[in-house]
Amino acid sequence: MTKKKLTQNPLFLPLVCVVLxxxxxxxxxxxxxxxxxxxxxxTMQASxxxxxxxxxxxxxxLNRGSEVAILAIGMTLVVSASAGxxxxxxxxxxxxxxxxxxxxxxxxxxxxxxxxxxxxxxIVGLIGALVMGCVCGAFNGALVAYLNIQPMVATLILWxxxxxxxxxxxxxxxxxxxxxxxxxxGGYIGFMPTPIIIAAICIVVVSLVLKHTAxxxxxxxxxxxxxxxxIAGLNSKRIIFMCYLLCGLCAGIxxxxxxxxxxxxxxxxxxxxMELDAIxxxxxxxxxxxxxxxxxxxxxxxxxxxxxITTTMYNLGVSSAVAPVFKAVVVIVIVVIQAPPxxxxxxxxxxxxxxxxxxxxx
Amino acid sequence: xxxxxxxxxxxxxxxxxxxxxGGGNTSTPSTSGSQPAGSNPAVSTPADPNGDGTxxxxxxxxxxxxxxxxxxxxxxxxVFSAANGYELSFVDCDNDPAKQLEAVRSFIxxxxxxxxxxxxVATGWDTVLTECDEAGxxxxxxxxxxxxxxxxxxxxxxxxxxxxxxxGEWLKAFAADKGIAEINALVIEGSVGxxxxxxxxxxxxxxxxxxxxxxxxxxxxxxxxxGGQEVMESFCQSYKGQFNxxxxxxxxxxxxxxxxxxxxxxxxxVGGDVILVSFDANKPYVQMVCDGKINANFECNPMAAPxxxxxxxxxxxxxxPEKEVYVSExxxxxxxxxxxxxxxxxxQEVIHATQEVVDGRPY
Numbered sequence: 001m002t003k004k005k006l007t008q009n010p011l012f013l014p015l016v017c018v019v020l021x022x023x024x025x026x027x028x029x030x031x032x033x034x035x036x037x038x039x040x041x042x043t044m045q046a047s048x049x050x051x052x053x054x055x056x057x058x059x060x061x062l063n064r065g066s067e068v069a070i071l072a073i074g075m076t077l078v079v080s081a082s083a084g085x086x087x088x089x090x091x092x093x094x095x096x097x098x099x100x101x102x103x104x105x106x107x108x109x110x111x112x113x114x115x116x117x118x119x120x121x122x123i124v125g126l127i128g129a130l131v132m133g134c135v136c137g138a139f140n141g142a143l144v145a146y147l148n149i150q151p152m153v154a155t156l157i158l159w160x161x162x163x164x165x166x167x168x169x170x171x172x173x174x175x176x177x178x179x180x181x182x183x184x185x186g187g188y189i190g191f192m193p194t195p196i197i198i199a200a201i202c203i204v205v206v207s208l209v210l211k212h213t214a215x216x217x218x219x220x221x222x223x224x225x226x227x228x229x230x231i232a233g234l235n236s237k238r239i240i241f242m243c244y245l246l247c248g249l250c251a252g253i254x255x256x257x258x259x260x261x262x263x264x265x266x267x268x269x270x271x272x273x274m275e276l277d278a279i280x281x282x283x284x285x286x287x288x289x290x291x292x293x294x295x296x297x298x299x300x301x302x303x304x305x306x307x308x309i310t311t312t313m314y315n316l317g318v319s320s321a322v323a324p325v326f327k328a329v330v331v332i333v334i335v336v337i338q339a340p341p342x343x344x345x346x347x348x349x350x351x352x353x354x355x356x357x358x359x360x361x362x
Numbered sequence: 363x364x365x366x367x368x369x370x371x372x373x374x375x376x377x378x379x380x381x382x383x384g385g386g387n388t389s390t391p392s393t394s395g396s397q398p399a400g401s402n403p404a405v406s407t408p409a410d411p412n413g414d415g416t417x418x419x420x421x422x423x424x425x426x427x428x429x430x431x432x433x434x435x436x437x438x439x440x441v442f443s444a445a446n447g448y449e450l451s452f453v454d455c456d457n458d459p460a461k462q463l464e465a466v467r468s469f470i471x472x473x474x475x476x477x478x479x480x481x482x483v484a485t486g487w488d489t490v491l492t493e494c495d496e497a498g499x500x501x502x503x504x505x506x507x508x509x510x511x512x513x514x515x516x517x518x519x520x521x522x523x524x525x526x527x528x529x530g531e532w533l534k535a536f537a538a539d540k541g542i543a544e545i546n547a548l549v550i551e552g553s554v555g556x557x558x559x560x561x562x563x564x565x566x567x568x569x570x571x572x573x574x575x576x577x578x579x580x581x582x583x584x585x586x587x588x589g590g591q592e593v594m595e596s597f598c599q600s601y602k603g604q605f606n607x608x609x610x611x612x613x614x615x616x617x618x619x620x621x622x623x624x625x626x627x628x629x630x631x632v633g634g635d636v637i638l639v640s641f642d643a644n645k646p647y648v649q650m651v652c653d654g655k656i657n658a659n660f661e662c663n664p665m666a667a668p669x670x671x672x673x674x675x676x677x678x679x680x681x682x683p684e685k686e687v688y689v690s691e692x693x694x695x696x697x698x699x700x701x702x703x704x705x706x707x708x709x710q711e712v713i714h715a716t717q718e719v720v721d722g723r724p725y
Contacts, residue, residue: 048624055626057599064592111646172426174614188625262587262618268428269586314596320582321554 007350013343014285014301017334021308025057025315039315044191054191057311065307066195067093067254067271070202071278072299074137074247076287080223081243082144083291084151085279088158091166092136092251093271095158097259098166100129101175104182111176122181130252136162137248141241159275166267176264186261195257202253203300206246210296219243223291277306280331286338305334416449417674420469421478424506425457429644433725434505434664438478441667459483466490470497476674477501484509500677504666507557516673518666521688522558524705525660526565528693529639531703532658532712533607534573536637539699545575547607548597550583550590550615558662562611562641578605583615590618598626607637613647616640616656631655632696643694645723651715654696659715661691664725694719 006012025039035041042056071089078086105112106119115122136158143154185194210216221229222236230236254274259265283289284305285298309330313323336342419442423435435452442448451472453465459482469477470493477499481487484507491513494501501514508514537545547570552559563580570577578601583589590610597605608623608630610616616638623630630636632654640647643661650656666689673683693703698714713719 045625046627048627048629053625055599060595060599172432174429258588262591262621264587266586266588266614269584269588311596314581314593315600317579317581317600319580320551 010286010295011297011301013338014298014305017284017337018301018305018308020334021305021312021330025312028316051188052191053188054193057315059193059196061304061307061311062196062199063193064195064311065304066199067258068274068277068281068306069199069300069303070250070254070257071247071274072281072285072303073202073206073296074243074250075278075282076285076294076296076299077219077243078151078247079279079282079287079289080291080294081219081240082151083223083289084144084155085275085282085289086140086155086244086247087152087275087279088136088140088155088162089247089251089254089278090271090274090276091159091162092133092248093255093258093274094265094267094269095136095162095166095169096129096133096252096255097270098169098175098265098267099132100125100256101177101259101265102169103128104177105175107169108171108173109175110171110173111178113176113178115179115181118179122179126256129256130249133248133250133252133255134245135248136251137245138241140248141244144244145237145240163267166265166270170265170267174264174266178263182260183263184260186257186259186263195261198253198257202250203296207296220293224293278303281306284331284334284338416444416447417678418449418451418473418475419478419674420451420453420465420472420474420476422453422455422462422465422469422480424455424462424480424482426454429725430642430662430664434480434666436725437665437667438670441671446671455482457482459486463490466494470494470499473497474499476677478670479503479508479514480505481508482506487511488513502670502673504670505664515677516683516685516687518669518673518687518689520558520662520691522561522662523565524561524688525641525662525691526562526567527569528565528703528705528710529562529609529641529658529660530566530569530573531705532660532693532695532700533637533639534569535700535703536657536695536697542606545570545573545607546601546605547575547577547609548594548601548605549577549580549609550593550597550611550619551580552582552585552611552615554582556585558641559611566609583610583618585612585614587614587618590615591622592618594619594622595625598622598628602626602628606635607639610638610640613640613642613644613659616647616650620655631657643692645720645725648694648715648723649720651694651696652717652720656696658693658695658712660693663689663691665689 022039026036029038030036039057042054042058044052045055047053075086075089078084103120103125104118104122109119112118140155140158143149143157144151185198187194189197218229218234218239221232222234222239226236255271258270279289281302282299284302285295285300287294287298309327313326318326421438421442423438424431426432426435435454439450439452442450451469451474455462455465462479462482466477466479467490477494479501481503487508488511491501491508491511495513503514503517505519507517507519533545549563549566551563567577579597581593583593594608608619610619619638620630623636628636630638637657638655640656640659641662643659647656647659651659669687669689673687676683693710693712694715695712696715700712701714702709702711704710
């Protein structure tokens, strides 16, 4: 009875997938003659400046997966409410990071190496980046919700334009902001990597809002049937708009984290192809890209699964040239495991086996 | 509804045009070099006070994606200036191959004396280069290569394999001087398939194989700081205490690797546990060599224009230039224990990066 309940939990398959990916490392470590738990070992490590920092492969997965996890929050809501994806998040990340560094450094300045060189206080840049994220999200939201443009077409605009605007803001330079106050967002607070903390805060806040208000239900109902929801008294358009706005805000946060890691705004490369990872995270989390019911926790697990695959590739020492092929194979396996016909087949198989067992008992 | 849709699309198109513009127009650069591209699309009459014939040069540049590219553009604008008897038509092709073909065709129509191309893609050039050939305009290719046509007079660029070989030879001499018996290297490669990645990897590997060094692992960092950081973070976990050399195939990756090693408590550079080597030698990173954070940096020289200038002068004098010309490149080291190395049987200088050297760097 408990087993049945467990397997029917929507999080069961995403969790199985991430465990499978991690299990590959255990097998590898045993084959290499290392302790089987080597991959999971978490240690404190002294940095060059003498601070004790959390280190280990699991920490790397949580740390490096933060951006995709943050993006996956917004993407899940967008997919649920509008049955479409926001493909602009990667470019918006780049734009927000560029805007943040540009405000801090001043236009046309390519490097800030000391807080005294700031053109504007850092906080202005950070808030500016978040506002820029919201503006981009609102732009996408307005096109989708109020003008009824296909989400992919609407977000295609910023997908191509946002990165270019970011380049313009940075005057085609990589803007370096090499000051500790900015580096902290991609670095460490105490022993803890900051991106993990930021991602955790985002996840907790959004989960609480969804749990303690009717917002989650509203979004799902709009996604399942927009017209019926409107007739039932929901402002469908505003709900869709809000989802895109939140998605833009998430992209802004992810952009700050990503640019802070390298303490610079590299407009050409920040968030490159990350929108695809975010969409994949939603899919790996067992969510339908057709909208409607969603499972936020699934998407988050999906995001960390993607990073787990990447980290595993590094751990196994798979050459960069062939790594994408291995990644593709893993993704195919995960998606197939979660495909409805396969699920149905497994269920049928399990059912026939259990009835067989019962017959044998009788 | 349809009208609004159309309006939105039009707005979007103009938005992306604004975003992508700014560098695409043909313009004659002012001698000060500060004039923004695109502000003066009109071609002014050449300053030709002596009446001895200004040389018209058209340059179809890749784009403006990196500091390296900016240096390459500036080099061309400085060399092909009115003061040197040239008039340069510069087109920034924004990494768009179609735009580049169009630019070259417009150069033919404008009757340029010479055309310089930094080809965005290696193929698809035969037709347009034949057109140049028929128009009697010599074409000089710089930096990247053209694979499907030989209708150009010369190619000027870097020999990436020599850069890799130089790196290996320097490391050998450095290790011998410091009494380091065993080399265990980690390589952070550039983008998979890029000619710089292939050349630098091959060159270094050739020396490593010859000397019996161990290359523990080699992964791509995509020529970016974020990539270098992530790869190095993983290397630190896999090979902590096992490596003593890190080779980064460009400066940005080296910056990322430094952050990762800082966090892992691994010291590098002069007096550190790990010998850190980088390629490209942009000015901020030559400064880091001077500061002792990077042990050695191997230049990839973007200043092809002076060499092109020589080729044009040869052609003007009726001579035949060599088909492949390599630009001269410099090797920088943080310490002065190795002053010269032998690459391919040729004696080459290793420059000790002092503050004076850094200040004298043009890019």
